Amino acid sequence: MKSYKLIIFDWDGTLMDSAAKIVSCMQLAAKSCDVAVPSAQQASDIIGISLRPAIQKLFATDDEGLTDRLVAAYKKAYLQQDVKPCPMFTGAIAMLQALKDDKRQLAVATGKARRGLNRVWQHTGTGDFFTTSRTADEAESKPSSDMLLQILQETGVDVTDALMVGDTTYDMQMAQAIGMDRIGVSYGVHAQVHLENHAPLAVVHSVGELQSMLLPHY
Structure with a gap:
């Protein structure tokens, strides 16, 4: 080579x-915003995309207000709620x-x-x-x-x-x-x-x- x-x-x-933590935080964000919780596979599939477009793809939404809430909920979950080591x-x-x-x-x-x-x-x-x-x-x-x-x-x-x-x-x-x-x-x-x-x-x-x-x- x-x-x-x-x-x-x-x-x-x-x-x-860090994949397991990212998946968990996406699921926590969904619960926090009272939307359908994605499966682990669905959440895994969008890892690698930047957060905002990833959330819009995962939750099939172009609602900017919902996207804002999910982004905020994900960040809170990542920093405060999910304590998995990475x-x-x-x-x-x-x-x-x-x-x-x-x-x-x-x-x-x-x-x-x-x-x-x-x-x-x-x-x-x-x-x-x-x-x-x-x-x-x-x-x-x-x-x-x-x-x-x-x-x-x-x-x-x-x-x-x-x-x-x-x-x-x-x-x-x-x-x-x-x-x-x-x-x-x-x-x-x-x-x-x-x-x-x-x-x-x-x-x-x-x-x-x-x-x-x-x-x-x-």
């Missing part, structure tokens, strides 16, 4: 094991360190808000690994390629020297649309068969397998 200058990671479900996946921090030691530029493209990404970086001590990042506050929601295009412009790296790594079809689509190579991870929220529909270089099943692909000489 080629040695990419820039590796762009999704966050939730790719580096951090650890980094086993081996993720070691992999990031190894990539940094190998002089790779690392970035994050996430549907999280800037405040949310900064919060988890502070909690995990991982922010210093990344050259740059794009969040829901600064770019169009996935599967738009906007986050990736902004990161490429900022870093000056050509699309052929960059790789996207993510656990959802939205990650695969945003990279595929601009001809960026991509690797899917099956341990997040979307199944391998769906990731493979977007022609990734590979679908890996653990952080260890991902590191072996990215750093075969380690």
